[in-house]
Amino acid sequence: MSDTILEFQSTSKAFFGVYALQDVTLNVERGHILGLIGENGAGKSTLMNIIGGVIRADGGQVLLNGEPYRPRTPSEATQAGVAFIHQELNLFTNLSIAENIFIDRFPRRRWLPLLDMATMRAQTQQLLDSIGLDLSPTTLIERLSPGERQMVEIVKALSIDADLIIFDEPTTSLTARETEHLFEIIERLRAAGKTMIYISHILEDVMQLADDIAVLRDGELVGAGPRSEFDISRMISLMVGRNIEQLFPARETAPTDDVLLEVRGISQSGIVEDINFRLHAGEVLGVFGLMGSGRTELARIVFGLDEHEAGHVMVRNTNNHRLSARRSIRNQIAFVTENRREEGLLMNIPIADNIALVSLPRFANLVTQFVNRDTLVQTANEYKALLQIKCGDIQTQPVKSLSGGNQQKVVVAKWLMTEPSIFIMDEPTRGIDVGAKYEIYSIINDLAAQGTGVLFISSELDELVGMCDRILVMSQGEVRGQFDQTEFDQEAILRSAFREENGA
Amino acid sequence: MATTTNEREFPITTAQLARWYDIVRESPPVVFGIKWLKRFLFSEYFILYLTIIYFLIMTERIQVLDTPLNLTNVLANAWPLLAIAIGQTFVLLTAGIDLSQTSVMAITSVVGAALMTTNVDPLKFQNSILWGNIVTEEGGLLAGHQYAVELAILAMLGIGLFIGFLNGMAIARFRMPPFMVTLVSMTFFSALAIYLTQSNNIRGLPEDFIKLGEGDIISIYVGEQVRQISRRDVLSFVTYPLLIAAGLGIVAHVVLSRTVFGRHVYAVGTNARAAEVSGVPTKRTIILVYMFSGFCAAVAGIIYSGRLQAGRPTLGENLLLDVVGATVIGGTSLFGGKGKVLWTFFGVLFFVLLSNTLNLLKLSAFEIDIVKGSIILLAALIDVTRTRLLARES
Numbered sequence: 001m002s003d004t005i006l007e008f009q010s011t012s013k014a015f016f017g018v019y020a021l022q023d024v025t026l027n028v029e030r031g032h033i034l035g036l037i038g039e040n041g042a043g044k045s046t047l048m049n050i051i052g053g054v055i056r057a058d059g060g061q062v063l064l065n066g067e068p069y070r071p072r073t074p075s076e077a078t079q080a081g082v083a084f085i086h087q088e089l090n091l092f093t094n095l096s097i098a099e100n101i102f103i104d105r106f107p108r109r110r111w112l113p114l115l116d117m118a119t120m121r122a123q124t125q126q127l128l129d130s131i132g133l134d135l136s137p138t139t140l141i142e143r144l145s146p147g148e149r150q151m152v153e154i155v156k157a158l159s160i161d162a163d164l165i166i167f168d169e170p171t172t173s174l175t176a177r178e179t180e181h182l183f184e185i186i187e188r189l190r191a192a193g194k195t196m197i198y199i200s201h202i203l204e205d206v207m208q209l210a211d212d213i214a215v216l217r218d219g220e221l222v223g224a225g226p227r228s229e230f231d232i233s234r235m236i237s238l239m240v241g242r243n244i245e246q247l248f249p250a251r252e253t254a255p256t257d258d259v260l261l262e263v264r265g266i267s268q269s270g271i272v273e274d275i276n277f278r279l280h281a282g283e284v285l286g287v288f289g290l291m292g293s294g295r296t297e298l299a300r301i302v303f304g305l306d307e308h309e310a311g312h313v314m315v316r317n318t319n320n321h322r323l324s325a326r327r328s329i330r331n332q333i334a335f336v337t338e339n340r341r342e343e344g345l346l347m348n349i350p351i352a353d354n355i356a357l358v359s360l361p362r363f364a365n366l367v368t369q370f371v372n373r374d375t376l377v378q379t380a381n382e383y384k385a386l387l388q389i390k391c392g393d394i395q396t397q398p399v400k401s402l403s404g405g406n407q408q409k410v411v412v413a414k415w416l417m418t419e420p421s422i423f424i425m426d427e428p429t430r431g432i433d434v435g436a437k438y439e440i441y442s443i444i445n446d447l448a449a450q451g452t453g454v455l456f457i458s459s460e461l462d463e464l465v466g467m468c469d470r471i472l473v474m475s476q477g478e479v480r481g482q483f484d485q486t487e488f489d490q491e492a493i494l495r496s497a498f499r500e501e502n503g504a
Numbered sequence: 505m506a507t508t509t510n511e512r513e514f515p516i517t518t519a520q521l522a523r524w525y526d527i528v529r530e531s532p533p534v535v536f537g538i539k540w541l542k543r544f545l546f547s548e549y550f551i552l553y554l555t556i557i558y559f560l561i562m563t564e565r566i567q568v569l570d571t572p573l574n575l576t577n578v579l580a581n582a583w584p585l586l587a588i589a590i591g592q593t594f595v596l597l598t599a600g601i602d603l604s605q606t607s608v609m610a611i612t613s614v615v616g617a618a619l620m621t622t623n624v625d626p627l628k629f630q631n632s633i634l635w636g637n638i639v640t641e642e643g644g645l646l647a648g649h650q651y652a653v654e655l656a657i658l659a660m661l662g663i664g665l666f667i668g669f670l671n672g673m674a675i676a677r678f679r680m681p682p683f684m685v686t687l688v689s690m691t692f693f694s695a696l697a698i699y700l701t702q703s704n705n706i707r708g709l710p711e712d713f714i715k716l717g718e719g720d721i722i723s724i725y726v727g728e729q730v731r732q733i734s735r736r737d738v739l740s741f742v743t744y745p746l747l748i749a750a751g752l753g754i755v756a757h758v759v760l761s762r763t764v765f766g767r768h769v770y771a772v773g774t775n776a777r778a779a780e781v782s783g784v785p786t787k788r789t790i791i792l793v794y795m796f797s798g799f800c801a802a803v804a805g806i807i808y809s810g811r812l813q814a815g816r817p818t819l820g821e822n823l824l825l826d827v828v829g830a831t832v833i834g835g836t837s838l839f840g841g842k843g844k845v846l847w848t849f850f851g852v853l854f855f856v857l858l859s860n861t862l863n864l865l866k867l868s869a870f871e872i873d874i875v876k877g878s879i880i881l882l883a884a885l886i887d888v889t890r891t892r893l894l895a896r897e898s
């Protein structure tokens with residue numbers, strides 16, 4: 001006996017004249033977990049934002065429990081029993097767990113304007129116990145790990161007695177153990193009869209959890225049905241619209257012996273310790289490390305954003321005494337930061353201006369400093385086409401309206417335009433889908449083929465093994481191992497990344 | 505008979521109104537009313553339209569509002585305010601604020617006047633520390649010098665740039681909050697201006713300087729043909745303040761919209777960290793922006809001093825609300841990254857018209873401030889609403 005809780009009837013939504021969702025008709029069964037997959041920009045977030053009351057559909061309608069459902073604000077969605085666990089967590093880090101959970105309906109002491117702390121704590125404790133989370137209600141959020149914060153979000157959803165819980169990429173910032181715990185809780189919720197929508201790029205997880213699967217591509221529903229009808233390769237081919245034979249494109253060129261970048265004895269106390277390596281022309285050098293291993297900090301020091309106490313960086317055999325972002329750019333170094341929202345993009349500014357930001361002087365008259373807008377837009381459009389950025393008019397559309405994958409392509413386009421000879425990429429594929437990942441990998445290969453040296457920093461070992469000529473392993477601020485392509489062995493690499501903890 | 509006189513009194517006839525009402529009622533609202541309302545609300549010229557509407561409404565109530573004499577008056581008030589607001593626009597674009605602008609006006613006014621005055625009252629100035637070195641009984645240091653006015657103006661602009669440089673250094677290099685830094689420099693330099701002059705105005709400015717504040721280049725006469733036009737009836741048309749402010753405005757507009765520096769200003773204001781990673785010289789940009797703000801304030805100081813024919817230590821003490829108000833009403837965001845020189849021009853026009861009408865309504869200074877404050881608040885509210893609607897549209 002199946003019972004539909006949520007029904008999309010030809011739901012559509014367009015941004016800047018580009019369809020983000022087109023005619024989506026989909027049912028979600030009560031008590032089921034729906035796995036929602038699709039590339040970045042396929043329309044998953046748009047669909048969920050419509051149910052979450054963040055945006056409104058242009059066409060079609062949505063039924064919740066058989067009633068027309070059109071939330072105008074997130075709080076209307078909450079009242080209707082829809083809880084949304086976002087990619088970026090919405091918790092107040094300076095408040096306690098209990099305060100966060102009751103933030104929108106603090107219990108009062110009768111008519112007095114005072115908070116009933118005891119009730120708050122007791123109820124929170126009950127909720128924490130119900131999902132087996134061993135935390136005190138008075139703990140401040142800032143002291144929790146990302147995984148624990150995620151759990152608090154779930155507790156918050158439970159506290160409003162939500163019938164429908166949406167998980168948007170819940171595992172991106174979780175460790176393997178935390179992920180396991182999350183799945184246990186999801187199973188528990190399923191047993192309690194809750195309906196869930198689970199969005200993820202990690203197809204194995206979707207296969208493990210979902211009862212039903214729905215695949216979106218370019219705003220359209222391209223496949224939906226019970227899990228038994230799907231396997232991973234079918235999901236990928238539906239998402240991408242073609243068959244991907246391999247995850248990583250093959251590279252035809254080999255690294256040369258020319259040293260482009262040499263890092264000698266870089267140290268900053270408490271952050272990195274005596275780092276030495278060389279990056280050659282045409283080489284893809286991987287840097288593997290867990291969170292907090294110093295990989296990102298190293299990249300920031302080499303690019304000149306953070307300070308260092310000792311050591312130096314040589315670019316093409318010339319010593320750089322004082323490092324700064326501007327000097328690095330002059331030395332043809334590019335840097336795709338880990339965090340595209342905070343450090344990569346000007347979110348409210350049009351795409352064209354973002355792409356041209358670093359190369360602005362190139363479009364300027366030497367004397368008057370006037371920017372030649374026509375050439376700028378024309379060149380930006382060339383890069384848009386090259387990277388297949390899906391968007392409307394690049395002169396007016398702000399970057400924030402793009403999907404994650406397309407935003408990342410804007411960042412890459414910005415640096416490609418500077419024609420770099422050294423390209424530092426910090427987690428360039430984080431949170432983007434299979435198709436966009438493949439495109440980024442292809443760009444890395446093209447860069448290497450043109451003789452650019454690529455420093456590829458990642459916490460995904462698979463992609464490093466698939467893409468790199470050499471991998472450095474970092475742990476606790478030090479380089480703990482170096483592996484050539486011939487000796488790539490995932491287990492050995494992981495072991496050296498964890499060595500300190502095992503040895504201790 | 506009665507209806508015809510009615511129709512003459514109102515610019516819109518009742519028949520016309522009825523016809524429009526029918527059109528609006530019969531067309532689907534989405535097509536007609538909302539579309540036009542949206543076009544009006546989201547237009548870049550929204551404030552200009554609002555100014556025109558306000559003007560049309562108020563001319564009905566205030567007889568003298570649209571007389572040429574009053575209009576030239578309104579414009580005369582607009583130019584120095586525009587000069588100073590342009591500088592504020594640049595600072596607001598970087599998500600900063602410059603509260604010290606009014607004190608820059610005061611200090612430049614005082615120093616400039618002290619340098620070129622030809623006539624000082626020893627009784628008033630003998631207690632000042634300027635007495636005996638910069639100001640003597642023969643007048644200022646530059647009094648009688650061939651290029652006295654030019655040199656004094658250079659000194660005034662230099663002081664404006666220097667104070668801006670100090671602000672910018674404190675904000676960019678030492679990462680101090682702009683509000684705090686400029687609040688302190690406002691207090692410091694206002695007090696210094698009063699201290700230097702012992703709270704006296706400095707008179708006796710050269711004619712060439714006074715001209716910059718109120719001199720006409722082209723004057724017009726509106727009225728019947730008479731043999732002798734009395735001095736009072738000649739109206740200013742093109743004046744030095746107009747040329748100065750318009751010149752500054754055009755340069756500022758071009759710099760902001762067309763040059764690399766202009767793009768950097770927007771980038772720093774939108775996301776300073778991303779700008780830094782992208783090689784934008786964020787510190788230099790911020791310092792230059794505050795220097796430009798000081799420069800603009802000095803320009804306004806020159807115009808106002810010329811108009812007052814004196815160096816006044818309390819110059820601009822009540823102007824801060826007008827400057828920030830006009831800029832923000834124009835649509836420049838206090839959070840940085842959004843704003844244009846043209847918008848500021850519209851904001852200034854609206855603001856001087858508002859002040860003018862309130863004066864003509866014979867309100868007291870206190871009442872005027874109360875109304876002005878409310879209008880700025882309302883403008884901020886409209887801006888927030890517009891931005892939100894605009895975001896929803898897309």
